[in-house]
Amino acid sequence: MEKKVKIVIDGREIEAQEGQTLLEVALKEGISIPYFCYHPKLKIIGACRMCIVYNEKTGRLITSCNTRVEDGMIISTQHQLVKNNQRYLLQAFMTRHPLDCPICDKAGECDLQNYGALFGPQRQIVPVSALEKERHYIDWESDFLEYYTNRCVVCYRCTRVCDDVNGARALYVEERGFHTNIVPTVRPIDTSSCEMCGLCVHVCPVGAIISKPFKYWTRSWLLKREITVCSVCPVGCQVQVEYGIGDWRSKEKVYRTKPTDDLEICAKTFFGYDALNRDRLLKPHRYGKEESIGNVINHLAYMLKSKGEETAILLSSYLSNEVLGVLKEVATRVGAYITSPLTVDFYAFLEGYGDYTPLHLEDIKGADHYVLVGDDITSSAPVLSYYIKGKVYKYGRTYKDAKLKPINLEGLDHLPGGGIIIVNTTGMACEEARNLGAKIKRISEEKGYRVLILHRDANYLGVYGIFGRDMLSDLGSIMEEVRERRIKNLLVFGEDLPDYYQEEDIQEIFRKLENLVVFSPFADGLARWASIAVPMNLYGEAQGNFHTLKGLRSSKRFLPWSFDERSFYEELLKSLPQEFKEVKVLRGKNPTLRRHLHIYRSNWITDRSENLTKLYEKNAKAVSFAS
Ligand code: SF4
Ligand code: SF4
Numbered sequence: 208m209e210k211k212v213k214i215v216i217d218g219r220e221i222e223a224q225e226g227q228t229l230l231e232v233a234l235k236e237g238i239s240i241p242y243f244c245y246h247p248k249l250k251i252i253g254a255c256r257m258c259i260v261y262n263e264k265t266g267r268l269i270t271s272c273n274t275r276v277e278d279g280m281i282i283s284t285q286h287q288l289v290k291n292n293q294r295y296l297l298q299a300f301m302t303r304h305p306l307d308c309p310i311c312d313k314a315g316e317c318d319l320q321n322y323g324a325l326f327g328p329q330r331q332i333v334p335v336s337a338l339e340k341e342r343h344y345i346d347w348e349s350d351f352l353e354y355y356t357n358r359c360v361v362c363y364r365c366t367r368v369c370d371d372v373n374g375a376r377a378l379y380v381e382e383r384g385f386h387t388n389i390v391p392t393v394r395p396i397d398t399s400s401c402e403m404c405g406l407c408v409h410v411c412p413v414g415a416i417i418s419k420p421f422k423y424w425t426r427s428w429l430l431k432r433e434i435t436v437c438s439v440c441p442v443g444c445q446v447q448v449e450y451g452i453g454d455w456r457s458k459e460k461v462y463r464t465k466p467t468d469d470l471e472i473c474a475k476t477f478f479g480y481d482a483l484n485r486d487r488l489l490k491p492h493r494y495g496k497e498e499s500i501g502n503v504i505n506h507l508a509y510m511l512k513s514k515g516e517e518t519a520i521l522l523s524s525y526l527s528n529e530v531l532g533v534l535k536e537v538a539t540r541v542g543a544y545i546t547s548p549l550t551v552d553f554y555a556f557l558e559g560y561g562d563y564t565p566l567h568l569e570d571i572k573g574a575d576h577y578v579l580v581g582d583d584i585t586s587s588a589p590v591l592s593y594y595i596k597g598k599v600y601k602y603g604r605t606y607k608d609a610k611l612k613p614i615n616l617e618g619l620d621h622l623p624g625g626g627i628i629i630v631n632t633t634g635m636a637c638e639e640a641r642n643l644g645a646k647i648k649r650i651s652e653e654k655g656y657r658v659l660i661l662h663r664d665a666n667y668l669g670v671y672g673i674f675g676r677d678m679l680s681d682l683g684s685i686m687e688e689v690r691e692r693r694i695k696n697l698l699v700f701g702e703d704l705p706d707y708y709q710e711e712d713i714q715e716i717f718r719k720l721e722n723l724v725v726f727s728p729f730a731d732g733l734a735r736w737a738s739i740a741v742p743m744n745l746y747g748e749a750q751g752n753f754h755t756l757k758g759l760r761s762s763k764r765f766l767p768w769s770f771d772e773r774s775f776y777e778e779l780l781k782s783l784p785q786e787f788k789e790v791k792v793l794r795g796k797n798p799t800l801r802r803h804l805h806i807y808r809s810n811w812i813t814d815r816s817e818n819l820t821k822l823y824e825k826n827a828k829a830v831s832f833a834s
């Protein structure tokens with residue numbers, strides 16, 4: 208049982224748990240102590256000295272972030288010595304720091320700026336110019352990250368987050384004292400082991416590391432922010448979405464996405480947020496013209512009632528459980544076929560493997576070792592790789608798009624016992640997936656491995672939970688039926704099809720249809736060919752639950768342009784017959800085409816981000832140059 212201790216801070220008696228630090232206890236109690244290097248998710252290093260407090264019993268100043276509470280401690284955060292030293296330290300930080308808040312992106316959310324105001328001083332005692340001459344400009348040669356050495360307070364949060372949380376080890380500390388700089392291990396940093404997760408930008412307490420795509424576009428106090436679950440991949444990170452009207456030229460848009468104190472985010476969301484602002488389909492359309500929601504529902508209801516059994520629904524695993532539930536009900540009320548791209552790889556794997564009870568991140572944390580099978584998991588679930596780095600049974604070559612390259616399959620039979628096998632089924636060919644499923648099942652039973660079956664789609668576990676396998680037809684079989692004109696109406700959700708069929712093929716298939724209804728967040732994709740196009744929500748827009756690798760997570764709807772999916776589907780259901788019909792299932796055919804996934808461009812959401820495309824191209828060029 209955890210032992211309790213009693214301490215006094217600023218005259219208040221507080222009960223704390225043995226082992227906690229003074230700073231943790233004080234912050235929990237709402238007592239304000241300034242700090243730079245401390246972060247709840249990072250190792251304590253006691254580098255900045257800003258968190259000093261006065262120990263009344265010993266008559267000494269101590270740093271609160273690395274002092275554990277002891278029974279009977281009497282602490283003051285208001286002692287004159289504390290105040291003097293806080294001022295002295297801030298002077299020292301300001302000496303190195305230019306007072307360029309008016310042009311610094313961190314203004315308004317900068318710890319140094321805030322502490323200057325709260326604990327003084329707000330001026331430089333030593334003129335910066337004398338030392339400025341001594342320091343040189345540090346160019347990270349990046350299109351995405353920018354480092355201002357003279358703003359740096361040398362707290363080492365960036366190096367620690369990069370070493371210990373992301374595991375990319377892309378930064379190190381150069382020189383000492385006033386000459387200290389944070390530098391990338393390889394330049395340009397964009398093509399190094401850096402994964403562009405943006406965590407160093409986020410944890411930097413000042414504006415020393417900033418995001419170039421965000422630079423100068425807006426000010427932090429102009430933005431609204433909400434926390435929601437990211438639905439770009441199945442990890443389900445909590446992210447902060449910042450949006451609003453930041454500059455006078457643009458409409459309301461998303462300006463930035465950030466992690467929470469969990470420090471879980473990847474490049475797909477930290478830099479890929481610009482996809483939310485691109486070519487959006489925000490209103491329903493019919494034959495290319497905006498149409499009222501009521502009319503669209505009437506058309507859909509008529510189509511489903513008159514030719515429900517000649518209709519197929521192509522699910523997207525980027526939909527919330529609630530929308531998936533509605534689609535299941537639609538299919539059962541009109542007898543429509545249902546298919547999913549997951550039938551090509553994930554479900555094919557399960558045919559060999561058998562029933563799967565999903566494992567979540569909590570279940571696999573802290574295992575001795577992990578074995579990776581299938582495509583690089585950093586392309587499909589980047590933050591999952593943060594949990595397992597350093598413990599993977601076999602690393603492959605470490606060039607960027609294959610950082611956690613899977614073990615050679617021949618090696619599977621020679622594995623030691625225990626551990627976790629993570630199988631990334633994304634992009635596996637049907638037959639290969641089936642055989643591999645059977646093999647992994649055998650090996651996991653023989654050697655005592657637990658198995659996490661992964662797919663890149665955000666809510667693949669939601670689809671699995673709601674539809675199982677029995678209700679779903681194979682994607683290829685449905686497309687064949689369309690080609691043969693036996694299926695006349697197709698409701699396509701999401702933009703997955705181009706991963707499986709060439710564009711000419713898709714167009715040829717679509718031409719055979721009487722009605723093509725596309726539900727998509729984007730106007731530039733399949734919606735171009737649709738008779739009816741209806742918006743689909745992304746993160747920050749969708750209200751509902753997602754079955755992520757962290758379990759069931761709720762996503763919030765707050766972006767002002769989001770589509771009111773709930774009312775739309777409620778109205779649609781009201782217009783359909785109440786009785787239930789059998790959902791027929793077609794099996795036996797599936798496409799084989801699937802492009803290679805990259806950590807920056809892995810699905811139709813990330814593909815639409817200009818930032819990620821630029822990163823991808825820069826890396827592709829660097830790899831081809833090196834080889
Ligand atoms: S962006 Fe992420 S991986 Fe790159 S240097 Fe910063 S913390 Fe490290
Ligand atoms: S760049 Fe920022 S996070 Fe890194 S040491 Fe400097 S102030 Fe700290």
Ligand code: SF4
Pocket residue numbers: 437438439440441442443444446471472473474475476477588589590591
């Ligand atoms: S790891 Fe996945 S859920 Fe987390 S931020 Fe990246 S894309 Fe979003």
Ligand code: FES
Pocket residue numbers: 241242243244245252253254255256257258259270271272273
């Ligand atoms: S926060 Fe305690 S020394 Fe930096």
